[in-house]
Amino acid sequence: MYTRILYALTAAVILAAVAAGCYLARERIGIERGFNQVEIAVFYDEAAFMAAAEGRPFSEVLAELKEAGVTTVFFKEPSLEEGRVGGLFEVCRGSELVRYPAIGPAVGQVSPGSTCLVIWNRDTFRQMQELMRTRLPGAVFIEDTGGPYLAVLPVPFAQLKDMGTGFPREPLQEVADAGLRTVVQVRSWKGATPESIAALGEYLRNIPGLSAVAFNDLSLPGFPAYIDELAEALEELGVPVADIEFYPQVGLKNLGSRLAQRTVLTHTIAVEEMPKYDVRRAADRYVLAATERNVRLLVVRLFFDPAAGGTGVLAENAAFLSGIATRLEAEGLTLGTASRMPGWNYPLWLNFLVGLGVIAGGVLLLDRLGFRRLGLVLGTAAALGWAAMSYGGAAAGAKLMALGAATVFPTLSVITFVRPQGTSPWQSLLRLAAATGLSLVGAVLLVGTLAGTRYMLKLDAFSGVKLAHLLPLLLVALYFAFLLPSGRRLADLKQQVESMLNQPILVKFAVACAVLAAFGLVYLLRTGNDAGTLVLPLELKVRAFLDQALAVRPRTKEFLIGHPLLLLLFYTGYRNARYLVLVLLAAIGQISAVMTFAHLHTPLEISLIRVFNGLWLGALIGLVLIAAWCLFDRLAAPARLPAMEPPGWKVVKKAGGK
Template identity: 35%
Template sequence: MVVNPRGLLRIAVLLSALLSLPALFPRMQVERPGPVVLIMDGEEVADQARFTGKAFLQLMQEYRALGVQGAALYEQSVRNWVNRGLLTFHSANTLQLLYPNAQIKPGWFYLTGPADLLDAIVARWNIPTERVLIGTQTWLATPVNVDIFPAGYDLALARELKAQGFYIVARPFDHPYRKYDVELVPPETDAVVFAGLDVLGFKDHLDTVAVGLQGKPVAWIEGTPQRGFAQLAKTLPVKRLFSIRPEWQDKLSPAETADKFVLAARERGHQLLYLRPYKQSGDTQEFLTILQRDLERSRIPIGEPTARDFSPSPLRFVALAGVVAGLALLVMGLPQPVGIPVAVLLVLLAVGVARGDAAPLLAAMVFPALGFFERHLAGLRLWLAAVLYSLAGVVFLAALGSTPQSVLGLDPFRGVSLTLVVPPLLVALSFLPSDYKHALNFLYNYQFKLGEVAIALVGLAVVALAVLRRGNDAAPSIVPEWELQLRAFLQDVMVRPRFKEIFAHALAPMALLLPWPTWIKNTLLVLVAVGMGSILNTFSHYHTPLSISFFRVLNGILIGVVLGLVGVWVFRRLREWWLR
């Protein structure tokens, strides 16, 4: 009896995928959307309260009726307390004018106010200070301008908000002259959102800050990586936060802003939705009304966020056997003797780029190409094989790469570009004949036609565009306005598929069901491989729930195949008309 090595490897891939599936369950149990808490920026609310003549707490109660349950309280600076009339601050020159006979040190700065507030403030600084009597008041004197030094929180406001049931977010800011062995946030704090580009205590005091925060969750702000956050996240709970910059929000309608927050909660795992009011109160009310309605429609509860922590299943290591089997299938599917060198190169590339996460990257590079090596399959069966191999790669990638850190976005997938570039290159390489010397000589002496060059350039442009537009942060200039509007429409009616996948699945019937010359068919299949790589690329966004990624891929397959079959019908009708 003859043993078919490829058949055994296919069985190994199938069994590994099936046995690895249970390893996904711990992640799926914790990544369900919600509950989310709507948090209003405290400084923005304070500004609006002053403008409208309302009290801060009165305005928060109005927002509470519209679904807002949280308030973000900033650590105050000396300047803030001065502006609120609680402190008086002067430079030496100004104070000398007020008290001409006082012994005032030139170049120093002087601060006065309630004694308990001064004591609490000076306890936060590690600079020289003196207490001096000038006039009838005791002044705090320092050689450093403390105008923008951290000066504590409005603790009375924090206590009142907590008593009314609000979720309190503290926003401390760092300063080179502050201390870290004091109370860093109010005791009522439910979560901490660091202000600026560095976390509190970066980089020499992170251990002290981790202890001082006493286990309070810290917020990971999407799009704003903060130095030192990863170290704090090792010992403190982490919650994902989504916000929109004020200058960007001003350009969006209330409905558009609400849509972005709902999308973040539904498809990117955010639990803290950090809001800012519009300049016009009517726009703010409309925004919050739409947001609350759409969250309810998406079945995302509003409430206190729960911790998203899980223990990865030991079954995830079964996926390693599947990745190895896939690598062996790659070696056998490529023309010899290039199979082994290419496999070794891919392993080295994966280790070099992803290091300890090399196996998920290998799965993402190899499995999108394997279906195209099943040359015994005809028509759409070849495309179906490519989809199934890609989905097997998805199981291996998700099983091996899903950790609490990656799901939170703290440890992102490395090698995103390779998932889009390597699979089409492997498919193109598989089309080379075994007699590569003769093929190279033929290619060298081949007289290219203008049409062939044009098709090749179009193919390269498609691959380049796919790489440039990877992820969610593609440059706006690359994405036309009509596509942005189409994305928004699809996003409203379904889990929006990626256009690369729609394009690839639409191209597959065109490539496999129409009578193209071999070289054109192969070129089209290389472009289809870009879409297969995009399937793995979709699931490499670990912070997106698996169910969302699955339906994104499924919708891309359904829409793409329907469009492709329509294209085949149109092409055949046009061809019949042309040949009459």
């Protein structure tokens, strides 16, 4: 009777939490569907180089790029060193100014040891003067020479070579006249002050057609002391800040959280990566970023090696860009100024209710592991702590609940549906669907606890990704290694562990453990977005094929490992401890299905399709695996090894001895 009450109560709380999570998920999908306008940008330097290579006016090149789908031109702020190398000015000591007779009387105003920039063009001089006089208050600018013009710097050039020089006015105006938008990438500078940051805001306000502001360096100017001043200066511009994927910048998340316009997720290919790409692969990468990761600003790098017998660099790049634009529109996206994520206000009690569902699942899991009293005590304490954290608005509490959801429900799924008895292929398929459904309860609760646009824009993220991949495996191993039936006491578990630790180890088992440890390390290292170095070239080709064939590629851990092995395990049954490795590998698929939804910047509909594709494809591979198992079992007819059943379970064999 007591057990029925416990199960009914936890089930009721979980069902209510799932309903709340589904409501929040539906709201999120509505926001994502309206967040569908993508900006396609090209680098100014590349477009200008292409115009020079083709011998055509820059304005004509801009017109053709616009026709191909380009909406924006991306300007990187040149550094002093780049200006020197590019011949915009020369660097010399004050004592060397006698080499420039045109400077005339100005020579007497400069001390012999000063660092001087001799600038040839008046527009370049004005461009540099506008920002440098605020970033470097000790600098002196002399323009009454009639040219060349002079900038006298208070420190050696080597200390300033990375300082930005502003943006060229004429190209900015040409871009605006062509009907295109502008994104500027600002360099940081040493010794930023509230005054120099405010001057930056004033400077950017005068750039025509400004669409977004990006930053060039690993740390934002003025961070951390003047991040509020930087936010205030940018807020008045009314444009978002570009958050460039795979290029973490210190202070960017802090800045984005302070801006009403927030950030726009941005994607480009690093220049050093370009040799690895051809036109098709590059287009695939840009389209994937927009469709699957909420990227709304694509900064596309151009190709400058025309194909044999081709039509020229400009025509080939126009076709490349047009292809990207066409594919984006086919995916339901439109071209224009990057969409900005609208605000999302929902009742906070829904978030609290979702968290209670996670706690109820934890109580149920501990009960299944044989620790009912401990589960009730911890569940009560967790509910009180969650109430306090929810009232205080602590983001850490929501992340902790998300970790709980990603841990509890895949574990519950595996220990609930993997049984000693085998079953038919058809029943195995039904059991796979039911197990995945229970695991996805954790996905719904994870999405519900981390609801909010700050997660969708990557201003905040799910914490503990590797823990969420590891903890369910540890719990599943604990359960199946010692087969804890309901009601087993902690003392019994302690005795079993001590007995196991006192057993001698054979070399073959030590080797097997080393192999498993290596596999586990690779498994953990491959989690997240920074595991590209561990992906084999063949796997990259398979991924590309699946992207083309299925539109949304399923995860390898699900369709190739987890789901097929779980289906086989349902068919054979968990007969004895020799199947422990099989059950751990099978659990990977359930964990991965839940963690797919931890990519909170990926549209929910994409995640749902990804999991569905992984499930049906994994089921097909699993049926083939079952057929191969039956064939091998029939042909080999191996001698049965002595059973190694842990205490508490009775092995139930199929008819025919299988």
